[in-house]
Amino acid sequence: MKNIAVLGITGSIGLQTFEVIKELNNELRIIAISAGNNIDLLKEILDDYFVEMVCVRSGSDAYQLKQIYPKIEFVFGDEGLIKVATYSKADLVVNALVGFVGLRPTLAAIKAKKDVALANKETLVVGGRLVKDAIAEYKVKLLPIDSEHSAILQALQGNEHSSISKLIITASGGSFRDKTRDQLKEVSKEQALKHPNWSMGAKITIDSATMMNKGLEVIEAHWLFDVDFDDIEVIMHPESIIHSMVEFKDGAIIAQLGTPDMRIPIQYALCYPKRPYSKINSRLDITKVGSLNFKASDHHRFPLLRLAYEVGRLQGNLPTIMNAANEEAVSLFLADKIKFLQIEDLIMQACSEIPFVAEVDIEDIFYYDKIARQLVQQKGGY
Numbered sequence: 001m002k003n004i005a006v007l008g009i010t011g012s013i014g015l016q017t018f019e020v021i022k023e024l025n026n027e028l029r030i031i032a033i034s035a036g037n038n039i040d041l042l043k044e045i046l047d048d049y050f051v052e053m054v055c056v057r058s059g060s061d062a063y064q065l066k067q068i069y070p071k072i073e074f075v076f077g078d079e080g081l082i083k084v085a086t087y088s089k090a091d092l093v094v095n096a097l098v099g100f101v102g103l104r105p106t107l108a109a110i111k112a113k114k115d116v117a118l119a120n121k122e123t124l125v126v127g128g129r130l131v132k133d134a135i136a137e138y139k140v141k142l143l144p145i146d147s148e149h150s151a152i153l154q155a156l157q158g159n160e161h162s163s164i165s166k167l168i169i170t171a172s173g174g175s176f177r178d179k180t181r182d183q184l185k186e187v188s189k190e191q192a193l194k195h196p197n198w199s200m201g202a203k204i205t206i207d208s209a210t211m212m213n214k215g216l217e218v219i220e221a222h223w224l225f226d227v228d229f230d231d232i233e234v235i236m237h238p239e240s241i242i243h244s245m246v247e248f249k250d251g252a253i254i255a256q257l258g259t260p261d262m263r264i265p266i267q268y269a270l271c272y273p274k275r276p277y278s279k280i281n282s283r284l285d286i287t288k289v290g291s292l293n294f295k296a297s298d299h300h301r302f303p304l305l306r307l308a309y310e311v312g313r314l315q316g317n318l319p320t321i322m323n324a325a326n327e328e329a330v331s332l333f334l335a336d337k338i339k340f341l342q343i344e345d346l347i348m349q350a351c352s353e354i355p356f357v358a359e360v361d362i363e364d365i366f367y368y369d370k371i372a373r374q375l376v377q378q379k380g381g382y
């Protein structure tokens with residue numbers, strides 16, 4: 001039995017992780033969880049499933065929940081997330097938090113010698129070097145949940161790293177893939193939140209529409225698989241059937257296919273390298289797929305993808321600035337304070353206006369995260 005801690009259980013990935021674990025209840029058990037502010041949903045989970053420790057955001061929620069569920073230990077806030085991430089009985093931590101808040105719990109879990117199944121790509125974007133060093137020092141596994149990176153991990157099984165020619169990450173193109181830049185000027189939040197293939201949390205759905213998500217994934221892939229940015233290619237594939245591919249030096253390409261169902265990569269990360277039978281994961285009927293389409297990505301149409309490559313190559317404080325600016329700009333857009341194309345403008349401004357620093361440690365990362373957020377809030381009209 002593998003004991004699992006799930007950070008962000010009330011989110012899109014968190015709930016699907018819950019489904020996978022309940023389906024595979026002979027081998028997987030949830031021992032500790034965190035939620036944010038969605039206390040009604042958390043209560044539904046606690047009425048259905050016993051866990052030993054729960055973290056919520058506010059102390060008052062923790063206090064009130066303790067009156068209802070006296071057998072559970074409640075913790076709260078950022079320190080509470082660390083307690084869940086390092087819970088002594090957990091063997092593996094699923095990080096399904098959204099945003100920069102995921103960095104510290106990831107590092108804490110690794111230092112507590114837990115394997116980590118990572119959905120929270122922002123962790124690797126801002127702290128890739130720190131996470132890699134910690135993984136090497138504490139000798140734990142870091143398993144991707146993102147479908148593209150899971151596909152790459154699956155394609156790499158049985159192959160030597162030195163035989164990789166390039167990684168090919170597929171991109172659906174998000175809600176506005178068929179619109180020109182001119183048409184993007186007046187798009188609404190409601191339109192942006194309608195992803196053609198995937199049902200996901202709000203932030204990643206907007207990131208998909210701007211293609212910032214694909215840029216974050218390129219940086220994530222660089223750190224996960226130790227491949228140069230020159231050897232990571234993004235191609236457009238509107239059907240989201242091929243989740244990504246690896247081209248090897250002999251010319252062979254290995255791809256992983258499936259329906260757009262995140263439970264499959266979640267299960268792969270939780271059970272790696274095993275593949276137990278699951279009746280809930282959807283099956284792809286290859287005879288009904290029809291044609292699959294591919295084309296090169298256009299860095300002029302999607303400037304945030306171009307920016308992510310530049311930022312990834314330069315490193316220093318830039319990934320932190322880009323990530324923080326994106327998180328703030330997306331929040332402003334979701335709060336109807338800015339227009340869609342202003343997301344790009346604000347991120348570009350933050351990256352060009354905040355002075356570049358080549359060497360950063362964890363304190364610097366927190367410092368530049370704050371500075372970039374302040375800049376975006378000022379420019380975004382707060």
Ligand SMILES: NC(=O)c1ccc[n+]([C@@H]2O[C@H](COP(=O)([O-])OP(=O)(O)OC[C@H]3O[C@@H](n4cnc5c(N)ncnc54)[C@H](OP(=O)(O)O)[C@@H]3O)[C@@H](O)[C@H]2O)c1
Nearest residue numbers: 008009010011012013036037038097098119120121200201
């Ligand atoms: N959704 C997908 O299909 C998908 C696919 C690939 C990768 N990812 C990545 O997976 C991560 C999670 O995405 P998601 O779509 O599942 O996000 P989501 O639906 O917005 O869920 C985020 C979770 O994090 C919690 N949370 C947010 N801010 C928090 C804070 N400051 N402190 C504590 N908890 C906090 C939320 O709690 P409350 O809701 O209770 O407030 C919720 O449980 C992201 O990094 C995303 O890029 C997602």
